[in-house]
Amino acid sequence: MPLATVYSRAKLGVHAPLVTVEVHLSGGLPAFNIVGLPEASVRESRDRVRSALVNSRFEFPVSRITVNLAPADLPKEGGRFDLPIAIGILVASGQLPTAPLANCELIGELGLSGELRAVDAALPAAVQAGEAGHSLILPAANAGLASILDTSDIREAHSLLAVVAHLHGQQALPYASADESAELAEHYPDLSEVRGQVGAKRALEIAAAGGHSLLLSGPPGTGKTLLANRLPGILPPLNESERLEIATVQSVAGLPLRLNRPFRAPHHTASGVALVGGGSYPRPGEISLAHHGVLFLDELPEYPRKVLEVLREPIESGEVTISRATQQLTFPARFQLIAAMNPCPCGFDGDSGKDCRCTPDQIQRYRGKLSGPLLDRIDLRITVPRLPPGVLQEDGLAESSAIVRERVCAARDRQLQRSGNINAQLSAAQVRQFCALDTPSKQFMLKAEQKLGLSARAHHRLQKIARSIADLAGAEAISLAHLQEAMIYRGEL
The missing domain is CATH 3.40.50.300 (P-loop containing nucleotide triphosphate hydrolases)
Incomplete structure (x- = not known):
């Protein structure tokens, strides 16, 4: 069939919108055109895809090839569309069946030998492909997704040949693996x-x-x-x-x-x-x-x-x-x-x-x-x-x-149980509800406002700091001592 449709994912911030890769083979002088707002690296995929197909012992069709990346108003960047374009050409030229691609998405950059190279934003693509109910094939070089995701619908490949063998049903691709280095224990200075x-x-x-x-x-x-x-x-x-x-x-x-x-x-x-x-x-x-x-x-x-x-x-x-x-x-x-x-x-x-x-x-x-x-x-x-002299020489x-x-x-747990948020991120309404001051604390705050000219933002931040001090002490309410200590940390430079 001279028309093939393959699904992929673009990169748009921390999102990965769906891109439909349409490949059409028609008569006329041989040509290879990509439309759909591609930037330079996407346009250059024509040469990468041609060489990858030839070097993988596939037939590159001698016809007019048109590739449309839809939606047309979404900018496309990077080499992530190399693999879906190559698979689309194989399907359109009859070298690969269409059926396995109905619920499958592909991303990956191709080397001239047909090897697959890593691409950026593989994780958002995997997340959103899973939300759409699709499986995803990506380069094995994008390792580590199993460290953070359920990878039952994510498969990794080292080459174009491996992807074709999987789609032909000859040899299934392995599921995405975990990256052991991503799970290394935390080693911070003490x-x-x-x-x-x-x-x-x-x-x-x-x-x-x-x-x-x-x-x-x-x-x-x-x-x-x-x-x-x-x-x-x-x-x-x-x-x-x-x-x-x-x-x-x-x-x-x-x-x-x-x-x-x-x-x-x-x-x-x-x-x-x-x-x-x-x-x-x-x-x-x-x-x-x-x-x-x-x-x-x-x-x-x-x-x-x-x-x-x-x-x-x-x-x-x-x-x-x-x-x-x-x-x-x-x-x-x-x-x-x-x-x-x-x-x-x-x-x-x-x-x-x-x-x-x-x-x-x-x-x-x-x-x-x-x-x-x-x-x-x-x-x-x-x-x-x-430091005073001699402190650095002390034992212990x-x-x-x-x-x-x-x-x-322990303090964070108290905050999350109380308001569902940490103190620094409390809204103004939550400050009034969870950082209420008793009468002595209100009088102290009034004197501080008059003497220091505190802004409304500084007033709220002082209450949040006092709330954190109270949480460290395991106290249910903010006391005058907590507020006084908080005031120490709002000193002038």
């Missing part, structure tokens, strides 16, 4: 290795318990980066939904599956596009790659101000929307922001051990790189001071990450 800094450790624990953002300020070498690197080790384990969302973003970005909490630490020379994502065909940025994990920004004032300002909306909404002339894509970005900075350009303003060389004007300009609205969105702000270890993690997990 909190017990950090000497001293009791106040900063307490702030880190509160941040972990409630999912709050945290800014560490202090002289060089006091342990700010050391503390930030240990935050993932005290966070609760991922649930199945979070693992799937993390794996989806990694798949879209073309990264290997790592089913632990992400820890992303971009350099301060990163651009705004590198942080939030973008490009002509938008890809996820660092904030999306840190979804359900930690985004650590070291030397915060060294980032360009316009780069930092792009974080303001995602911190609040937990997602980022990238708009282009022809499409608008939304990527998840529910990350926990941890930032570190020096108090001045030389780093020693307020340090007891070394004099600051900066003028007041230099200090003001340096701190002015951080806008008020951005700082207002950071829940906890704490100074990490220089402090609390381990495992002990702190138990308290954090």
Whole structure:
């Protein structure tokens, strides 16, 4: 039959819309045309498909070949349509039966020898193919889907020949396998290795318990980066939904599956596009790659101000929307922001051990790189001071990450049972319901508002922090002591 229909999946953000690949063979001068809004790499599949078919000992039809990728208004990118186009040509030329393709989808890039190569966004394609009740054939190089999905309808192939043998019923393809490296145990630096800094450790624990953002300020070498690197080790384990969302973003970005909490630490020379994502065909940025994990920004004032300002909306909404002339894509970005900075350009303003060389004007300009609205969105702000002499030489270890993690997990469980959400993500209505203050706490908050000029956002964030402190203490209600401790962590830089 000169017309064949094969199903595939496109890549559109974290989604994989269905694409119908129609192949028609007609008379006339030999030609090979692809229509349906293909970009350059899709148009180049003509040469890859021709060579793969010939080198796999199939007959390449000497006729006019027209390939339509529907829907026509959906941009198509990458080499993911090579395999369905090749199978469509074989069906249209009578070298392969049509019946096995009725409920089957295919994605994969072809090498000139007919081997199958990995493609991006295989996981969203597998999820949505399963939702549609279809089986999926993909390259064996896209390993690891069995680590996160039920792979009873997902098969993997190493070559075009293997796919054809499967569709002919000669040799069934194996089901998708698990990637053992994706399931490696978590190995995070331990909190017990950090000497001293009791106040900063307490702030880190509160941040972990409630999912709050945290800014560490202090002289060089006091342990700010050391503390930030240990935050993932005290966070609760991922649930199945979070693992799937993390794996989806990694798949879209073309990264290997790592089913632990992400820890992303971009350099301060990163651009705004590198942080939030973008490009002509938008890809996820660092904030999306840190979804359900930690985004650590070291030397915060060294980032360009316009780069930092792009974080303001995602911190609040937990997602980022990238708009282009022809499409608008939304990527998840529910990350926990941890930032570190020096108090001045030389780093020693307020340090007891070394004099600051900066003028007041230099200090003001340096701190002015951080806008008020951005700082207002950071829940906890704490100074990490220089350690007293001799602390590093003391014997013994402090609390381990495992002990702190138990308290954090217990506090998270209380939050989820109470409101179905962690404290940092409570809405205004939930703050009124679950973070209510008693009379002494209300009086204290009123004085703080009058003296510090707190915004409505800061008021709500203080209540959320106090709620996290109460949860760590196992208290049912917020007390004045909890609110007073929360106020300590909203200090000025």
